[in-house]
Amino acid sequence: MSAIGPAEIARNSWLTMAAxxxxxxxxxxxxxxxxxxxxxxxxxLARPGIVNxxxxxxxxxGAVPLAILAxxxxxxxxxxxxxxxxxAVASMSGFVVATFVSSPGxxxxxxxxxxxxxxxxxxxxxxxxxxxxxxxxxxxxxxxxVVLGLSNVWQLIxxxxxxxxxRELRWLGSASFAEIVPNSxxxxxxxxxxxLLLLRRTGxxxxxFAIGDNPVAARLSGTRAWQVLLVLxxxxxxxxxxxxxxxxxxxxxxSVTLGDSAVLPSVAAAVIGGxxxxxxxxxxxxxxxxxxxxxxxxxxLSSLGYxxxxxxxxxxxxxxxxxxxxxxxxxxx
Amino acid sequence: MSTAAANFDRRARPxxxxxxxxxxxxxTLGLLGLLAALLVFTKLIQASYGVTxxxxxxxSVLPLALxxxxxxxxxxxxxxxxxxxSMMAxxxVVAAVxxxxxxxxxxxxxxxxxxxxxxxxxxxxxxxxxxxxxxxIVVTLxxxxxxxGCALLVLKVPxxxxxxxxTNLVLGSLGNEWIPKAAVALLLVVGLIWIPVRRSRLGLSLxxxxxxxxxxxxxxxxxxxxxxxxxxxxxxxxxxAGLSITASTGVGLPVPGPYTLQSIAxxxxxxxxxxxxxxxxxxxxxxxxxxxxxxxxxxxxxxxxNFATVAQGIILIGVVMVGTLVRFRERRA
Numbered sequence: 001m002s003a004i005g006p007a008e009i010a011r012n013s014w015l016t017m018a019a020x021x022x023x024x025x026x027x028x029x030x031x032x033x034x035x036x037x038x039x040x041x042x043x044x045l046a047r048p049g050i051v052n053x054x055x056x057x058x059x060x061x062g063a064v065p066l067a068i069l070a071x072x073x074x075x076x077x078x079x080x081x082x083x084x085x086x087x088a089v090a091s092m093s094g095f096v097v098a099t100f101v102s103s104p105g106x107x108x109x110x111x112x113x114x115x116x117x118x119x120x121x122x123x124x125x126x127x128x129x130x131x132x133x134x135x136x137x138x139x140x141x142x143x144x145x146v147v148l149g150l151s152n153v154w155q156l157i158x159x160x161x162x163x164x165x166x167r168e169l170r171w172l173g174s175a176s177f178a179e180i181v182p183n184s185x186x187x188x189x190x191x192x193x194x195x196l197l198l199l200r201r202t203g204x205x206x207x208x209f210a211i212g213d214n215p216v217a218a219r220l221s222g223t224r225a226w227q228v229l230l231v232l233x234x235x236x237x238x239x240x241x242x243x244x245x246x247x248x249x250x251x252x253x254x255s256v257t258l259g260d261s262a263v264l265p266s267v268a269a270a271v272i273g274g275x276x277x278x279x280x281x282x283x284x285x286x287x288x289x290x291x292x293x294x295x296x297x298x299x300x301l302s303s304l305g306y307x308x309x310x311x312x313x314x315x316x317x318x319x320x321x322x323x324x325x326x327x328x329x330x331x332x333x
Numbered sequence: 334m335s336t337a338a339a340n341f342d343r344r345a346r347p348x349x350x351x352x353x354x355x356x357x358x359x360x361t362l363g364l365l366g367l368l369a370a371l372l373v374f375t376k377l378i379q380a381s382y383g384v385t386x387x388x389x390x391x392x393s394v395l396p397l398a399l400x401x402x403x404x405x406x407x408x409x410x411x412x413x414x415x416x417x418x419s420m421m422a423x424x425x426v427v428a429a430v431x432x433x434x435x436x437x438x439x440x441x442x443x444x445x446x447x448x449x450x451x452x453x454x455x456x457x458x459x460x461x462x463x464x465x466x467x468x469x470i471v472v473t474l475x476x477x478x479x480x481x482g483c484a485l486l487v488l489k490v491p492x493x494x495x496x497x498x499x500t501n502l503v504l505g506s507l508g509n510e511w512i513p514k515a516a517v518a519l520l521l522v523v524g525l526i527w528i529p530v531r532r533s534r535l536g537l538s539l540x541x542x543x544x545x546x547x548x549x550x551x552x553x554x555x556x557x558x559x560x561x562x563x564x565x566x567x568x569x570x571x572x573x574a575g576l577s578i579t580a581s582t583g584v585g586l587p588v589p590g591p592y593t594l595q596s597i598a599x600x601x602x603x604x605x606x607x608x609x610x611x612x613x614x615x616x617x618x619x620x621x622x623x624x625x626x627x628x629x630x631x632x633x634x635x636x637x638x639n640f641a642t643v644a645q646g647i648i649l650i651g652v653v654m655v656g657t658l659v660r661f662r663e664r665r666a
Contacts, residue, residue: 082470084594132654135607137413141594142653145646152639264415264474277468309489312482319475324465 021329028274031329032289035322039293043300050303057176059295061250064184065090065173067291068243069259069266070273071195072236074287077270078199079212079232080279081136085125086240086266088144089118090259092151093241094248098165099158107166115241121147122237123230130229151256165252173249184246191242195284208232212279268319269294274326293322360604360656364619371626379633384510386629391513392503394625395577396421397595401603401617402523403570404596406530410563411543411609412462412469417571417596418589419480420454424575426484429493429585440496448572454480455568459561477593484587493585503580515581519618522573527614530566539563544610598649599624604656624648 044051069086076083093114100110121143128139176182199205207228210218219225240259247262248254267277273290275282297318301311355362375382400417407414428447432440462472503515530536538559541549550556574592579585602620605612624645631641 128650128654133657134650134653135601137597137607138601138653139650141598142646142650145598145642145649149639149642149644149646152642153637156637156639264477267474268471271471277470307485309482309485312478312485314482316475316478316480316482319478320461320465320467320472323467323471323475324461327465327467 028286028326029289031326032273032286032293036289036293036296039296039300043296043303046300047303053180055299057180057182059292059299061174061176061182061184062298063291063295064182064188065243065247065250065259066262066266066269066295067188067288068191068239068246069262070269070287070291071191071284072239072243073266073270074273074275074282074284075195075199075208075232075239076136076236077212077267077275077277078208078279078282079229080215081129081140081229081232082267082277083125083140083233083236083240084137084263085121085140085144085147086236086243087259087261087263088147088151089121089237089240090244090247090262091256092121092147093118093244094165094169094258095151095244095254095256096154097169097245098248098254099154101164101166107168110166111245114244115238118237118241119234122234125237126230126233129233130226148256155256165248165254169245169249170252171249173246174252184250187242187246191239192284192288199284204228204231209280212281214280265294272319272322272326361613361616361619364603364616364623368619368623368626371623371630375626375630375633378630382633384506387511388506388513388515390622390625390629391515391519392581394621395503395515395519395581396574396590397592397599397625398519398618398621399522399570399574399577400592400596401599401621402527402614403567403574405600405603405605405612405614405617406527406539406570407469407563407567408597408600408605408607409543409609409612410539410560411546412560412563413473413597413607414458414564414567415470415473415593416458416477416480417567417574418591418593419477419484420451420568420571421575421578421592422484422587422589423454423480423487424451424572425578426488426493426585426587428576428579429495430488432496432499432579433492433494435496437496437498440499443496444499444576447576448569451568451570451572451575452565453568455565455571456561458568459564462564463557463560477589481589484589488585488587491584491586493579495579495583499576499580500583503577515577523614523618526566526569531614535559535562540610542609595624598645602649602652 040051069090072083072086096114096117097107097110100113101107103109125139125143128134128143129136172183172187199208207218207223210221210223211225211228215225243262244259247259251258269290270282270287271277271290272293273282273286273288275287294315297315298311301314306314375386379386400421404414404417424447427450428443431443431446435443458473458476461467461476462469465472501514503518505514506512507514507517530539538549538554539562541552541554542556542559546556549559578590599620600612600617601607602623603612603615603617605617627644627648628641631637631644
């Protein structure tokens with residue numbers, strides 16, 4: 001009885017390979033959290049003592065803007081779409097707020113203007129995708145050109161007015177409560193709860209999955225896809241604008257191309273988190289872990305002192321490896 | 334029997350043949366009309382636009398045109414490649430670094446080597462997509478980091494050099510001063526590679542796996558192999574595009590240009606469906622010229638060059654909207 005023989009292993013079905021795969025498939029969070037844990041252990045081994053409270057705070061502060069942008073990707077990817085305009089909208093929002101700092105009304109007016117601009121951009125995107133059935137990739141790509149161009153025009157108009165990142169945004173983006181808990185969680189936690197509940201508990205969330213899983217079936221069962229998509233892309237633009245505020249506060253930079261470099265990582269984070277780019281499958285909890293994984297990988301690579309070039313190569317390879325492992329584990333066959 | 338004969342007779346009339354050819358190529362013909370109108374418009378607003386303008390246009394479109402051809406091949410076969418900008422940067426710097434200060438004859442070896450390198454990069458992309466079964470967009474997105482990192486490893490800051498004959502290949506004109514060498518080189522290269530491919534079994538397979546992968550598989554097409562070939566061709570064209578940058582600028586630029594998203598915009602304008610299986614190579618080429626000429630016109634009109642970005646986005650969205658509407662009409666009729 002003391003040793004477990006092969007027969008016992010077969011009887012305890014959870015010990016077999018197939019059963020483990022089933023657990024991994026049904027609970028994708030387990031391997032993702034495992035990977036995150038392994039990465040933290042690796043970074044602690046590579047640089048003993050680096051993992052402490054300030055480090056965790058820095059990781060979270062860095063991850064929040066990316067996590068909000070990855071939320072845009074998660075929502076749109078569930079419907080089989082993608083939002084490439086999040087970078088341009090985020091940069092635009094942060095920039096607009098900064099240009100209003102020295103104007104009458106100050107940054108709150110800028111905040112309102114930026115939100116209205118983002119809603120407009122999202123509305124146009126939604127009309128294009130929902131009503132005119134333009135491919136989301138093209139629609140959001142075109143919209144990112146439009147937003148970038150218009151923010152550049154705005155930059156030329158306001159260049160004399162000057163301005164800077166408002167203190168309030170810096171407080172939100174880069175300060176921490178009691179030097180431990182980042183203030184940006186004040187924004188992020190409600191947003192994350194909202195997205196999670198939206199996807200898991202509301203009819204609207206189910207409609208998103210329905211459209212992504214089988215658009216024809218969704219239409220035949222009475223879904224008005226254009227309304228759902230219109231709301232979705234407005235929501236995505238508003239989220240991107242909020243991410244832009246936090247990002248501007250975090251980096252203390254207001255630039256019309258600030259968020260561009262976050263677009264591809266936001267897609268990568270959603271994919272690593274188990275949201276299918278083909279639609280109909282995924283969730284925000286996985287995406288958040290995906291963002292944390294990417295942030296920790298970046299921290300690991302830079303703490304190892306590799307040059308930027310090597311970091312990029314490893315970053316790309318790791319994304320392919322994780323996505324491949326994920327596809328292998330979760331595939332039906 | 335008689336109706337069949339009548340049909341046959343009707344088809345035999347040359348004018349009907351022309352009509353059906355024009356209908357099949359309506360999109361490209363429309364683009365050519367737009368290009369002609371734009372050229373007339375350019376001449377009207379800038380009377381001095383002439384030989385130098387055409388020369389400059391031919392050289393400036395060369396990299397994007399080659400990139401768009403590669404992107405078109407991949408998209409026709411049902412994929413998409415987000416790493417083309419990085420592959421161009423990598424091949425560009427490899428060529429510039431190795432050719433720097435070497436003899437002209439050695440330059441020939443380098444060019445052949447870089448083209449082979451391009452084929453290899455593309456084959457790696459395609460092989461990863463086939464082996465891991467991760468969606469194309471995710472794999473190429475991740476590989477774009479890898480190739481960009483490799484480019485930075487080869488060359489940290491812009492530098493290097495180009496063989497003289499390579500530069501002479503694209504600068505200047507051939508015979509008549511109205512025929513820029515760059516345009517001749519472009520048409521020659523694209524024709525020499527694409528026409529044999531299109532006419533062969535391989536070309537049919539490319540369109541086949543793009544329009545219906547399962548049907549293609551059941552008709553005996555090796556889907557995986559065809560996909561790898563499509564991405565290898567893409568790699569070859571990105572190497573050509575990278576070499577064209579080396580040739581026209583004489584240096585290597587390790588940071589990827591805006592070619593990835595621009596190439597997608599160009600092929601969609603050129604009538605290639607993102608769903609795969611539809612479109613050709615000529616349309617995207619015309620679209621690239623239109624986009625470039627538009628930018629030139631904006632400068633002539635003394636418009637803020639940022640409006641060119643806006644205009645590009647609006648045209649991209651507008652044209653695709655019109656195209657989608659036309660296709661819906663056709664399906665209903």
